[in-house]
Amino acid sequence: MPVKILIIDDEKDHAFLTKTILEQVDNNYQADFVSDSREGLKKAIEERPHVILCDYRMPDLTGLDVLRELRKAEIDIPFIVVTASGSEKVAVDFMKEGAYDYVVKDVAYGETLQAVIEKSLDKYRMKKDKERLETEVSEAYSKLKETQKELIQSEKLAALGTFSSGIAHEVKNPLAVILGGIEFLELTLSNASGDTKMAMTKIKEATLRADSIIQGLLKFAKPSEAEFTLLKPEDIINETLALMKYRCPLKNIEIKTEFDQDIGINADKNQIQQVLFNILMNAVESMPQGGTITITTGTWINDQNTGQSSCFIKIKDTGQGISQDMLPKLFEPFFTTKRDKKGTGLGLSIAKTILDNHNGNLLIESKISKGTEVRIILPLTRKNKE
Template sequence: MNQDGKPVVLTIDDDQAVRESLANFLEDFGYGVLQAGDGQQGLEVFAANQPDLILVDLRMPRMDGLQVLAKVQELSPQTPIMVVSGAGDIRDVVEALRRGAWDYLVKPIQDMNILLHSVETCLERARLQRQNREYQQSLEESLEKLHRTQKEMIQSAKMAALGDLVAGVAHEVNTPIGVSVTAASFLSERTRQLRELYGKGEMKRSDLEKYLALAEESSGSVLSNLERAAELVQSFKKVAADQSSEEKRAFEMKNYLEQILLSLRPQFKRTPHQVRMHCPEGLILDSYPGAIMQIMTNLIMNSLIHGFVDGRPGEISINVEPAGENVLLTYRDTGQGMDREQKERIYDPFYTTTRGSGGTGLGMNIVYNLVTQTLRGSILLETSPGQGVVFMLTLPKDPDRAAALPDTPS
């Protein structure tokens, strides 16, 4: 564009009369025009001014039109080039178009309106291409921003779930530790009393026997409760480490599901609900345990928060079966189920039926993305009002060696 915002056309032709004729005609229609007498000079003018359109002859000294075409394609492939040449051989036309010419007009041009139409068409095509590139760049930037936002939301949801897990496990660990402290304190007091009797020379055989029985009972209570606390802490450490990382590793599915359920036990403690799990021994996956932990946690919490709402005891069942290079995980609850609209929107981000109660609407969206993207599997939902939900997950044993499974319509 020139200073007036008009398109600038560069004409490259060794015939000055032709150049002047083209320039005068185009200037009458408001175009800015630059001129060059051969291909070499034309490239210099092009580099200095970056015109919007080039008109080039084929037969010129120093550098012909085909060489100009090739060089402009190399430097600025988005710049439109029209060949205006007296060389009307079909082979020249084909070669010019092959090298990137946008149009080809044969001199002498009998009707200059044809030239004007071709110039306008090429400039409009270039404008649309430029607009499409801008739209594509904007779309790519928006998509990248969405991906970053999605990762941040997933990370926030992971950290929130981890916080709930910490609070729950801390509360759960309090009980066995409290029992252990009580038993140890009681044993310490009895030890002090026995020492006093011994110091006074008043200790009887029966006193020692009672103390030994009490010591055995108390130490057993301390040991069993501390072992229970240690089991909870170890389970929490493994699950929390997986949840906060994206590491791939080999693990035994049944053992890992048991650890997940153990870490979620505080969520069930004050409810009448039960969870049952069946998984064959020795089923090894080389996958992403953190993703499986998040999936199972979100499914279970979805049942506890949204499924079991009427106070009646509910049941969650988890069944895992090997299927060749995949595993089939069926998650089922006996909750209130979903209507058609809820079923269709269940994986939509921010969709929740408990907004006022703190629901973010990200849980099932995270589940869907983890199943289909991270684990390269598929998820199918069957549900109806009053009939609970059944999620059927097909998960490759090794996601990195599996092609993404097609989504199955719910």
């Protein structure tokens, strides 16, 4: 590849001479010259030569101005300044501004000029190699950090799993005793005063809540062995919606569905119901003033070559949304913004664990005040073509 050299020098004859000498000394050199410094700067920016040989003293823009303009535009081209003899200070000024080298006019020509050009080109290549290496190292480092973070997260989850299933079993037994005791007291104290009954109800509610947290912990720590059967997503969705309406009145909430009837998935019915329930509850809780939940099912091809497809269940709400900085934390067990409303922060962690066990995934996109879109991804087993 020819080395393109741009000579910027207001003395036309001198510039022409330099061009001729350069092309004689190395037939790989392709020199071009411009006598107007502003035009030279424009040409350098537009044509990006490999080397610039620039005179120092010129009307309008001086050599130093040209160099500064190039640096300002973040253009790194080996820049060699041509100075008059005896002006070392000028050369030093140029080097400080980022010039690669300098040559003394009328002295350094022919092979000396070639040596300076080659030295500058080497310096440039080394600099670029170093920069490339630095970027590669920093990319590798951030990748390593990311993997390390994922590893810590999965270790944390595993440790939490073992720990929580241990305590959950320990706590479950005394809770069962307390619940039994409450039921016994309810029977024996059936004629008690309103206050006593109220206290009993409060104790019972709190105990049931503790029990449901423990159940949640157990599900998260050790999801029961999945029983895979062929299912139609719309059937599980409709059943879950019915269950939800029974559990909580959907005040001012409209539910729209759009099902692709041809989908079949191989999944554990109870577990997928649990996933849907947790996500739908979040959607309902994000719309205290009401809104719309849209549930869509469909398929898409993940791999054009193999034709491998997935099934998706999209649950979109028009609720309060989730801020971007919270998105990475959603699957952390016990991450909740509903502590005051008795949220435990296990809903999405359980959903994610279940979907991981199904070789699926859970994707969440959200915009504050606009709403949230949760996508459940599951491997597609078959398209029913009856």
